[in-house]
Amino acid sequence: MAQSARPLSKKEIREGNERLILEAAENVFAEAGFGGATMQLIADLAGLPKANLHYYFPTKEALYRQVVQNIFQDWLKAADVFDAAPGPVEGIGAYIDAKMEISRRHPAGSKVWASEVMHRAPVIQDYLETTLTEWTEGRMAVIRRWIEAGQMDAINPRHLLYMLWATTQHYADFGHQIETLNGGKPLSDAQWEAAKASVKTIILRGIGAIGNA
């Protein structure tokens, strides 16, 4: 039963506990928002005494900031598919798939992000102004290139991006509403596939990247 003896190294202890805390914090912040979350609840969920949290993260805000930053990183990474693609069907299609998968696997992260932005980004405003702005410009340039190459209609690239974010993140942020409207049950594998297919069909057809069925 017992983890036969070998004591954990300091490094393993630190990494393990930080991961435990960040994971618990992400869930609690997602469920209760920054203001509604309590360090005690995060501590309980992580299985550590509250004082231990303050050993690794000096303040609630520092812990929150780390959570949001991690989410932001994952979130940007999901977009690599965009650049490598030869055209909108592959690029936007793969991006929708990737973001829907994140919404399914890590809904808490998406909710924390949404909550942060809804509250006027008190913690990560600098990221919005730098990294996200640059990322957006880059992706808009790609879309414009596709338009010029005649691979899709002359859609406003900015609003297209907003639409991609909105539709995919909706399945995480409003997951509870969707679940309730699904008779209280989470979406099945088939239903998730239907969701992805619907989003991809409407958008890709809507921007003139694919013809009628």
Place this chain on the structure above:
Amino acid sequence: MAQSARPLSKKEIREGNERLILEAAENVFAEAGFGGATMQLIADLAGLPKANLHYYFPTKEALYRQVVQNIFQDWLKAADVFDAAPGPVEGIGAYIDAKMEISRRHPAGSKVWASEVMHRAPVIQDYLETTLTEWTEGRMAVIRRWIEAGQMDAINPRHLLYMLWATTQHYADFGHQIETLNGGKPLSDAQWEAAKASVKTIILRGIGAIGNA
């Protein structure tokens, strides 16, 4: 300068103060979330002493519940355009316009709703299960009729509705992000029109309700 004399009737006082409080509460709940909002801040914004709030609304939760209920009512009303329409171009087009207008004029309400749902609807779960479920079924039936009449492609009606909600409410809930990506300035009239047009074009073309430009 002074409101020359006539004393306010009890009824006027009650209605006026309740409106003041509800308006302040909507803004504070939207900015800070339920947990982060304080009765003191709502009182200050309404220009009333805190104890007066508790005279009209016994608890913070009761006040919050009233705010969410009001939002829900406005929100459903915006959908009347749906049923009266002869087809998807008019019905969905007008619905998008109406919801975008709400996002523009009452972003706080949309944020409170989003926050409530993200936190698993602790206060209005019953509404989701009854009113919203029925409303959704009704609208899905309308969409199915349009499909059968050949007015649009055989799109999954449920996911189409989610897409409409997601895209339109995104402009309220993520308004701060959109503003930041717009150089820190709110969208101009023209930009709002472009947003509406983009959403309508992509969706209506995406579901096969209108042909290529």
Place this chain on the structure above:
DNA sequence: GCATATCCTGACCGTATGGTCAAGATGAGA
């Protein structure tokens, strides 16, 4: 084995918050 840096945690503290209350002010109705 010893010294040191790191890790752990129960007990504690100041503050802010939701909510209460009692006493006074004010409009309604006769």
Place this chain on the structure above:
DNA sequence: TCTCATCTTGACCATACGGTCAGGATATGC
């Protein structure tokens, strides 16, 4: 004018929260 119901509010309370700290436990490097 007088009575009553409604409205107002400063002062107050109990609680819960974020954060601190001192002292003990544990791994590390020599």
